[in-house]
Amino acid sequence: MRSAILAATALAVVSGTAHAADDLLKRSRDLFAPLPGVGSEAKGADPALVDLGKSLYFEPRLSASGLISCNTCHNVGAGGVDGMETSVGHGWAKGPRNAPTVLNATFNTSQFWDGRAPNLKEQAKGPVQAGVEMNNSPDRVEATLKSIPGYVSQFAKAFPKAKDTVTFDNMATAIAAFEATLVTPDAPFDRYLKGDAKALTAQQKKGLATFVDSGCASCHSGVNLGGNSFQKFGVAKAPPESARPEGDKGREKVTSNSDDAFAFRVPTLRNTALTAPYFHTGKVRSLEEAVRVMGESQLGRTFSDAETADIVAFLGSLTGKQPQVTLPILPASSATTPAPVL
Numbered sequence: 001m002r003s004a005i006l007a008a009t010a011l012a013v014v015s016g017t018a019h020a021a022d023d024l025l026k027r028s029r030d031l032f033a034p035l036p037g038v039g040s041e042a043k044g045a046d047p048a049l050v051d052l053g054k055s056l057y058f059e060p061r062l063s064a065s066g067l068i069s070c071n072t073c074h075n076v077g078a079g080g081v082d083g084m085e086t087s088v089g090h091g092w093a094k095g096p097r098n099a100p101t102v103l104n105a106t107f108n109t110s111q112f113w114d115g116r117a118p119n120l121k122e123q124a125k126g127p128v129q130a131g132v133e134m135n136n137s138p139d140r141v142e143a144t145l146k147s148i149p150g151y152v153s154q155f156a157k158a159f160p161k162a163k164d165t166v167t168f169d170n171m172a173t174a175i176a177a178f179e180a181t182l183v184t185p186d187a188p189f190d191r192y193l194k195g196d197a198k199a200l201t202a203q204q205k206k207g208l209a210t211f212v213d214s215g216c217a218s219c220h221s222g223v224n225l226g227g228n229s230f231q232k233f234g235v236a237k238a239p240p241e242s243a244r245p246e247g248d249k250g251r252e253k254v255t256s257n258s259d260d261a262f263a264f265r266v267p268t269l270r271n272t273a274l275t276a277p278y279f280h281t282g283k284v285r286s287l288e289e290a291v292r293v294m295g296e297s298q299l300g301r302t303f304s305d306a307e308t309a310d311i312v313a314f315l316g317s318l319t320g321k322q323p324q325v326t327l328p329i330l331p332a333s334s335a336t337t338p339a340p341v342l
């Protein structure tokens, strides 16, 4: 009799847990989605276009100094970031913001911390011209690329229909096509969403439940767990001044609307375990601390150490298969290639 009661209780507990587990999966599927493969810029794209984009991504001659490429600050072998608080560019100048990852950036609905570029193509034109990044001009980039015979033929192959093939605009199209291949599928969390209940550890599931229940997912949702909305940094409480200084009002500068003061494009949390330091200022080095700051500033919640550890464990399940990129052999300069300017 006693053992029958015990068995019944055990059964109830087991089915209760199973029910909670199903519920967590169901709620997760409503909020998030597995990575769908390459981004739209690369879907059905001519391999010649993607190849050209790859060369240009690794091409330091797009910078005035001939030293800095996209990969300098968005190292595809290191989570798509540079690991710096804020990036260092032309003439060792320190830029104002932390470099976000290029991995899965194709799935963000706008680009930059303040969303000032609508897509990867428009984004790619920015850093080449930014004084603190590559410090170049569209004319000089075109002159450089036209002086390199290998690029002239690569552009002709990638843009067979265009009259004027070696253009700044086509450069950006090609880079965007390559970037759209920089996706990281098959993270444990993707496998979980697809139905593999064992893909997450018990602690990661606890962390996921806390992430959903406490409200993190109200901003970090969708395919990228972020990247799809602008939100104020400091909804419940102003974050520490170092993480959110007065001088950078984020989205407000783009829209000139004071309601957007301190709003930023919510960053993706995919591969976040690889992309320290955190926030647009890069002032927070540990993921634990970033989670604590988020709890307090966005939700008005102080997490216990155990809850924080659970969430951090869950965030670790968002690290996917990193893109295997073979380093391109870049075409040789010619006598007319502009000399580097330091």
Ligand code: HEC
Pocket: 057, 068, 069, 070, 071, 072, 073, 074, 086, 087, 088, 089, 090, 095, 097, 098, 099, 100, 101, 102, 105, 108, 110, 111, 112, 113, 114, 120, 123, 124, 127, 128, 132, 133, 134, 175, 179
């Ligand atoms: C000197 C370092 C540096 C270089 C070089 C650089 N970037 Fe960036 N990149 C940054 C920083 C910093 C930001 C964020 C700036 C901001 O939001 O205001 C950024 C933002 C981005 C973003 C937006 C990601 C997001 O989530 O919003 C993409 C995509 C990107 N860069 C791609 C590129 C490409 C392509 C190149 C080469 C043409 C390049 N970057 C060159 C530092 C750099």
Ligand code: HEC
Pocket: 211, 214, 215, 216, 217, 218, 219, 220, 230, 231, 232, 233, 235, 263, 264, 265, 266, 267, 268, 269, 272, 275, 277, 278, 279, 280, 281, 290, 291, 294, 295, 298, 299, 311
């Ligand atoms: C109200 C919207 C909102 C909520 C809720 C929210 N976040 Fe964020 N999160 C943001 C924004 C906006 C940023 C970027 C802040 C900045 O740097 O300006 C961010 C940044 C982050 C970062 C840093 C990522 C990086 O690459 O720098 C992490 C990690 C993070 N959030 C995790 C969480 C967790 C965990 C929770 C729940 C405790 C949470 N967020 C709740 C909007 C939100």
